[in-house]
Each structure stands twice: as structure tokens, then as C-alpha cells.
Amino acid sequence: MKISKKNLISLVQNTETYNNPKIILEQYCINATCAVDIIYYAGFEYDDISNAVVVDLGSGTGRLSIASAFLNAKFILSVDIDIDVVNILNRNIKSLDLTSVIFPICADIKYFEISKKNLPENTKITTIMNPPFGVQSRHADRIFLEKAFSFSSIVYSIHLGGQKVQKFISNYIQKFDWMVDNILPYNMILENTYPFHTEKSKKIDINIYRFIRKE
Numbered sequence: 001m002k003i004s005k006k007n008l009i010s011l012v013q014n015t016e017t018y019n020n021p022k023i024i025l026e027q028y029c030i031n032a033t034c035a036v037d038i039i040y041y042a043g044f045e046y047d048d049i050s051n052a053v054v055v056d057l058g059s060g061t062g063r064l065s066i067a068s069a070f071l072n073a074k075f076i077l078s079v080d081i082d083i084d085v086v087n088i089l090n091r092n093i094k095s096l097d098l099t100s101v102i103f104p105i106c107a108d109i110k111y112f113e114i115s116k117k118n119l120p121e122n123t124k125i126t127t128i129m130n131p132p133f134g135v136q137s138r139h140a141d142r143i144f145l146e147k148a149f150s151f152s153s154i155v156y157s158i159h160l161g162g163q164k165v166q167k168f169i170s171n172y173i174q175k176f177d178w179m180v181d182n183i184l185p186y187n188m189i190l191e192n193t194y195p196f197h198t199e200k201s202k203k204i205d206i207n208i209y210r211f212i213r214k215e
């Protein structure tokens with residue numbers, strides 16, 4: 001699909017977002033520019049999108065999934081626990097005519113598995129995720145990493161910036177056969193989503209982690 005980056009950002013920006021976000025699930029919609037920047041980073045710096053199976057864990061309303069579809073992912077599995085959100089995702093996919101590329105799945109990622117039996121050998125599985133940061137439900141981010149590591153070839157994951165989080169992640173992943181390959185610092189705009197958000201939008205420091213399997 002041929003589309004300029006500018007038009008892709010505007011297309012993603014115009015998708016439907018959460019209409020009744022649930023704080024306990026840390027439902028924040030990623031800023032459109034950030035979503036497209038990440039997919040461009042994975043797609044053009046590393047060639048991890050085109051022709052890959054993309055898994056979007058905690059997909060929300062599908063911004064990362066939609067951007068991946070336009071960068072020619074083979075297909076995308078978009079998993080979210082909340083059926084209200086999956087319904088919005090479905091509407092977004094239908095209105096953009098992406099039903100043959102993006103497959104929404106309503107599931108707790110804890111129970112989500114991928115069988116590689118029916119995939120051609122050497123299929124690259126790229127997981128891209130913007131998981132809950134674990135602010136509302138402690139350690140919510142850990143299960144996302146653990147799950148992604150269980151079936152992926154490459155993992156991209158967004159986490160809060162700062163040395164403390166970075167240290168935690170480096171320590172946490174030691175028990176898996178995975179390592180941090182690169183960390184991209186990024187200033188993400190968080191739109192006002194909940195009544196306790198007093199500003200219209202806020203810049204937050206995040207790190208985009210690229211994880212690879214140890215040799």
C-alpha cells in the first residue's frame with residue numbers, strides 16, 4: 001500500500017479512539033505521530049514489518065496495527081482484553097478496508113498463544129506493543145514482555161523513560177533468552193484521557209525498546 005508518512009499520520013489520527021477508557025486497564029491511545037514513527041523505525045531501520053506477521057499485544061483501538069498494515073505486514077494479530085475496545089478496533093479496520101490484513105482477537109494476553117504449525121517455516125513474528133506501564137496494576141507490563149518473548153522473533157515495546165525503568169527491564173529479562181538490542185528515547189504526547197488529567201496534553205519521556213533473542 002503506497003501512502004506518504006504525513007498521510008499515514010493523518011489517517012491514523014482520524015481513527016476512532018476509546019470512548020469510555022478504563023483506567024484499570026491503562027487505556028491510553030498512542031499519539032498518531034508516535035505510532036507511525038515507531039512503525040517506520042521498525043520497518044525502515046530494521047526491516048521488521050514488511051512481510052512479517054505483526055502481533056500487537058494490548059492493541060487498543062489499533063493505531064500500531066493500522067500503521068503496520070500500511071507498511072505491508074503479512075498480517076496482523078491485534079489482541080485486547082476489552083470487548084468494547086475490540087468493537088472499536090473492528091469498526092476502524094472495516095472503515096479502512098483492512099479486514100483481510102488485521103485480525104482482532106479479544107483475549108487476556110495471559111492466555112494468548114500462537115501455534116507456528118500452520119505458518120511457513122522462517123516466518124518472522126514481530127511483536128509491537130504499547131503495554132500498560134504497570135502504574136494501575138502492578139507488574140502488568142511484565143506479563144506482556146514474557147508473553148511476547150514466548151513466540152516472537154523480534155519485540156518492540158514502549159516503556160516509561162528513565163534509568164530506574166531501564167534497570168528494572170534489564171534485570172527482569174535476564175531469566176529469558178532475550179536481550180535489549182536498542183533503546184530509542186522518544187517524547188510522546190499523551191492526550192487528556194481521564195478526568196484527573198488537568199492539561200490538554202502532556203509530553204512524557206518514553207523509551208522504545210527493541211529486544212532480540214540471544215544467539
Ligand SMILES: C[S@@+](CC[C@H](N)C(=O)[O-])C[C@H]1O[C@@H](n2cnc3c(N)ncnc32)[C@H](O)[C@@H]1O
Pocket residue numbers: 025026027028029030057058059060061062063064079080081082085107108109110129130131132133140
Ligand atoms: C496503553 S493502552 C495501548 C493501546 C494501543 N496499543 C495504543 O498504543 O494506542 C494498553 C491496552 O492494553 C489492553 N490490556 C491491558 N491488559 C491487558 C491484558 N491482560 N490482555 C490484553 N490486553 C490488555 C488495554 O485494554 C489497553 O487497550
